[in-house]
Amino acid sequence: MKEKYTLRNKKGRNGLGAGVWNIGPGSDPFGGPTRESIPILDRLPILAESGIAFFEAHDSEIPFDQVEAAKVRAEKFGLKCGMYTPSFFADPIFKDGAMTSNDPAIRKLAIQSGKRAIDSAIALEAPVVVFWNGREGFDFVLNKNGQDAFKRLIDGFDQVAQYAKEKAGSSIRLALEPKPNEPRTNMYLATVGEVLYLISRLDVGHRDLFGVNPETAHSRIAGLDYLWEVELCLEAGKLFHIHLNSQDGQRFDQDLPFGYTEPLKDLALLVVLQDAGYEGIVAFDIKAPRTEAPENIADILTVSSQNLVWLWERAWSVDRSILQTLRDEKRNTAIAGYLGKCLFGQ
Numbered sequence: 539m540k541e542k543y544t545l546r547n548k549k550g551r552n553g554l555g556a557g558v559w560n561i562g563p564g565s566d567p568f569g570g571p572t573r574e575s576i577p578i579l580d581r582l583p584i585l586a587e588s589g590i591a592f593f594e595a596h597d598s599e600i601p602f603d604q605v606e607a608a609k610v611r612a613e614k615f616g617l618k619c620g621m622y623t624p625s626f627f628a629d630p631i632f633k634d635g636a637m638t639s640n641d642p643a644i645r646k647l648a649i650q651s652g653k654r655a656i657d658s659a660i661a662l663e664a665p666v667v668v669f670w671n672g673r674e675g676f677d678f679v680l681n682k683n684g685q686d687a688f689k690r691l692i693d694g695f696d697q698v699a700q701y702a703k704e705k706a707g708s709s710i711r712l713a714l715e716p717k718p719n720e721p722r723t724n725m726y727l728a729t730v731g732e733v734l735y736l737i738s739r740l741d742v743g744h745r746d747l748f749g750v751n752p753e754t755a756h757s758r759i760a761g762l763d764y765l766w767e768v769e770l771c772l773e774a775g776k777l778f779h780i781h782l783n784s785q786d787g788q789r790f791d792q793d794l795p796f797g798y799t800e801p802l803k804d805l806a807l808l809v810v811l812q813d814a815g816y817e818g819i820v821a822f823d824i825k826a827p828r829t830e831a832p833e834n835i836a837d838i839l840t841v842s843s844q845n846l847v848w849l850w851e852r853a854w855s856v857d858r859s860i861l862q863t864l865r866d867e868k869r870n871t872a873i874a875g876y877l878g879k880c881l882f883g884q
């Protein structure tokens with residue numbers, strides 16, 4: 539078996555994370571699968587053999603009643619659960635949102651499945667439960683009352699957090715993952731700033747349980763700089779998890795390999811994570827392309843991991859005192875040049 543990738547001198551949890559959904563059958567909104575779907579638990583050895591240390595899964599992929607089987611399988615391959623997440627988007631019942639649905643019965647269901655996800659995460663010993671904003675949003679204005687929808691999010695997260703606290707104290711943390719659009723035309727919690735504002739409105743008794751899971755592609759789709767989104771999380775003490783990938787332009791979500799489209803910015807990101815002593819798991823949210831043959835399905839994992847390990851080393855070689863001097867000398871372009879030298883130079 540391949541040795542697991544690690545990041546030299548990384549604080550906290552080392553080893554890389556990836557989702558079981560990253561190696562799917564290749565369907566997209568315009569066409570069905572191009573590969574046979576690998577049963578979810580059979581994806582665990584593929585992640586492990588690609589050098590991944592932490593797997594991530596939705597409740598639709600590993601439901602509560604399969605948690606024990608997943609644990610046994612994962613342990614066999616030296617994998618741990620790095621993150622668990624309720625799917626508030628796959629089931630048709632949530633087609634117009636989960637916690638923000640106009641239908642109180644559906645909101646209740648969402649809160650129940652949020653609590654169930656906490657139970658599964660406890661059993662899997664996952665340190666973090668991610669809530670992606672999925673279908674929380676609207677396609678037409680006035681379909682929902684925006685102010686009410688926001689209050690429903692506050693209420694929903696307060697209830698789930700109350701439950702998490704009772705069941706797990708502070709050993710499980712909840713990370714909200716922003717995205718501006720897709721699948722909905724407009725989504726609530728579109729950016730890191732919105733998520734931080736929501737957290738500021740939660741019950742002070744469990745606000746510390748909440749943080750952010752920023753994803754590269756989601757920030758880029760919003761037209762924002764990912765590094766600044768991450769820095770904002772750090773400033774707030776809320777960088778609980780991270781989803782790295784690449785995004786080619788401000789359009790549909792591509793989940794391309796890490797390091798592919800903006801390696802210089804990725805280098806800068808790693809400098810910031812190193813300096814911040816980020817202790818959480820570094821995870822990928824990538825997608826094996828539809829064009830990939832079944833035997834190469836794991837290429838996206840190894841390409842991303844290798845790029846990350848190389849860039850992480852380059853990031854250690856960035857001389858922080860040179861950066862400081864250039865800042866002091868007000869040489870902004872030269873800073874970009876220095877990063878270029880660290881990336882492309884000898």
Ligand code: GLC
Binds near residue numbers: 559
């Ligand atoms: C979906 C989203 C992804 C998110 C994951 C976890 O797969 O596409 O970005 O991280 O759900 O909720």
Ligand code: MN
Binds near residue numbers: 781
């Ligand atoms: Mn993600």
